[in-house]
Amino acid sequence: MPASHSALPLLQAEDVVARLRALRTRQPVGYSAFYSSQLGGIVTDPALMVIPFDDHMVHRGHGIFDTAGIVNGRIYDLEAHLDRFEQSAARSKLVLPGSRQDWRDIIIRTTAASGRQDGSIRYWLSSGPGSLELSPAAGSEPGFFVMIFGGLSYPERWYTQGMRVMTTTYPIKPPLYAITKATNYLPNVLMQMEAKEAGLDNGVFIDAAGHVGESSNMNVAVVTADGVLRHPKFEHVLPGCTSLRLLELAPALVGQGLLTGVEVCDIPVADARAAREMLLLGSSVKVAPIVEWDGRPIGDGKPGPAARALLALLDEDMRTGNRLIEVPYGVAG
Numbered sequence: 001m002p003a004s005h006s007a008l009p010l011l012q013a014e015d016v017v018a019r020l021r022a023l024r025t026r027q028p029v030g031y032s033a034f035y036s037s038q039l040g041g042i043v044t045d046p047a048l049m050v051i052p053f054d055d056h057m058v059h060r061g062h063g064i065f066d067t068a069g070i071v072n073g074r075i076y077d078l079e080a081h082l083d084r085f086e087q088s089a090a091r092s093k094l095v096l097p098g099s100r101q102d103w104r105d106i107i108i109r110t111t112a113a114s115g116r117q118d119g120s121i122r123y124w125l126s127s128g129p130g131s132l133e134l135s136p137a138a139g140s141e142p143g144f145f146v147m148i149f150g151g152l153s154y155p156e157r158w159y160t161q162g163m164r165v166m167t168t169t170y171p172i173k174p175p176l177y178a179i180t181k182a183t184n185y186l187p188n189v190l191m192q193m194e195a196k197e198a199g200l201d202n203g204v205f206i207d208a209a210g211h212v213g214e215s216s217n218m219n220v221a222v223v224t225a226d227g228v229l230r231h232p233k234f235e236h237v238l239p240g241c242t243s244l245r246l247l248e249l250a251p252a253l254v255g256q257g258l259l260t261g262v263e264v265c266d267i268p269v270a271d272a273r274a275a276r277e278m279l280l281l282g283s284s285v286k287v288a289p290i291v292e293w294d295g296r297p298i299g300d301g302k303p304g305p306a307a308r309a310l311l312a313l314l315d316e317d318m319r320t321g322n323r324l325i326e327v328p329y330g331v332a333g
């Protein structure tokens, strides 16, 4: 911020670009490519990865997003993420420009332009610019954006030693907002900040009926004392693509004696506290064991075998499964 006594210059376009570049030098970012329907193309200079301030996604949070992973040069489980994107759009009264084939194609081509073989693809649908009102401006065009970046990274100790979490003091989102992946993440942000301030790794939302909800950007599941993998119903938490896929893959562990069953049901807090294992699941975290919740150990207080086995199943699916899309790196345009 300039000191109050210094002049506030009226900037020309080239000054703005120079200042945006200086901002990125002061705070470097690992963004490799960005598509904007408003620009009608892809940029690779992070200084140019911008969106108009009056887009309603910026000042009213009227936008949705989703994130898929790039693994070894292939996109993992994109169709599941696109399904959720469409559902979030419909619930938010946002109309996607073009067809699903069009925006799938833009996502794949932006990934190719980034050259990135491992990382994340995050894409947004915004309500569009044109006013500072609440409802979208008359004639506003929805914006579609795709960002290719390194992905969120978490400490190795989460997997080797396990995570320590707390019940958040912030209320869970009402179901409609919890199942919609909108850009309103204030409760999720506050929950994570609160946990970090307490020296912990993350928080857990509990619903009004006293059932386990989810975490900041991850789902929560447990393995009961008798070996059943239990996941909360998807009516009041985000239907995580990782959770949905793991619920399909996990029955393989029943045959191997690591689990005795797989269930989607309400999980009362007391049942979760008595669990043998507790897990965080998500595209960025994959499968991480929780070893302590509200200062009390889960199971024997160490990462358990089901967490390790589920992570291995997911890793295998991400590398060799049938949900991978090849990225045409090096193919122009």
Ligand SMILES: Cc1ncc(COP(=O)(O)O)c(C=O)c1O
Pocket: 067, 188, 214, 215, 216, 217, 218, 219, 238, 239, 240, 241, 242, 243, 281, 282, 283, 284
């Ligand atoms: C609130 C919330 N819950 C759960 C998840 C896990 O979803 P996924 O497995 O699709 O990453 C996410 C991440 O998208 C999230 O933001």
